[in-house]
Amino acid sequence: MTTAACEEGAGRVVLISGASRGIGLALARELLAHGWRVSAGTRQPVTALEEYGADHCHWSPFDARDPASEAAWVAAAHGHFGRIDAIVHNAGILSGKSVIEASDQDFDDIFAVNVKSPMRLTRLVWPHLRAAPEGKVLVIASLAGKRVRAAEGGLYSMSKAAALMLAHGIRHAGETDRIRCTAICPGFVATDMADGVEESIKSQLTQPQEVARIARMALELPATASVAEIPVSWRVETAF
Known part of the structure; x- marks a missing residue:
């Protein structure tokens, strides 16, 4: 890691x-x-990050369906690094059901x-974000939260629209404490969720690394630049 790279992050701690x-x-x-410095909250250890070492990378078991794991993660991350400057709500699940097909259980599960879970986690880290020089929250929402493209995406779009409004609610709640929140709204991204698409389309999709660069920019902006939403698409769409 170069000296210049270290200066950019300045040892700040983010939960993802x-x-x-x-x-x-x-x-x-x-x-x-x-x-x-990163604390990764996942159901299984992230072997792909082990090369960075414990001084820079921390792992804690986290399951969005288990509120106890949320509190344990926040406590473990703060105990490991001594501070929390930001949190990124990236974990999420898909649904291919329309609002007519979806059961109450389907609704409850995706929400x-x-x-x-992102709302609870934000409450848990809030005291640490208030103590940080400039606390940051990122919500990885989706363009699906801004429009419904097909019936089978209806339930998923409902959940992402709610996640988008959660981001706006956090942004307003943090105004006086200079805690800034941004919703990143990607369209179709070349992750394992895109495995089944045609190769001609797959080669054109937004790459995860591109979304990551945009997200880092939002995290590193000063509090004087409050950005509410950043929509990202692999193709030209109607303006949002």
Whole structure:
């Protein structure tokens, strides 16, 4: 890690949920390469980050369906690093059901993971973000939270629309404490979720590393630049 990279992150500590693959893993690597220290909250240890060592990277078991794991993660991360400057809500689940097909259980499950867990985690880290020089929250939402493209995406879009409004609620709640919150809203990204698409499309998709670079920018902006949303798409869409 270069001296310049260390200066950019300045030893700041970020919690990233769902950092074992896709956007979460790309973001962890991006931040570690620029001087941040990362606590990854995942269901299994993240072997892909072991090379960074315990001084820079920490892992804690986390399951968005288990509130006890949220409190344990926050306590473990703070105990390991002594501070928390930011949190990235990246963990989430998909649904291919329309709002007509979805059962009450389907609704409860996706909202528990995509909305309620990020809200609880934010409450838990809030005292640490208030103590930080400039606390930051990122919500990895989705363009699906801004429009419904097909019936089978209806339930997922509902949950991401709620996650997007959660980000706005956090942004307003943190105004006086200079805690800034940004919602990153990617479209289709070349993760394992895109394994089944045609090769001609897959080669054009937004890459996880590109979303990670945008997310790092949002985390490193000063509090004088409050950015509410950043929509990202692999193709030109109607303006949001």
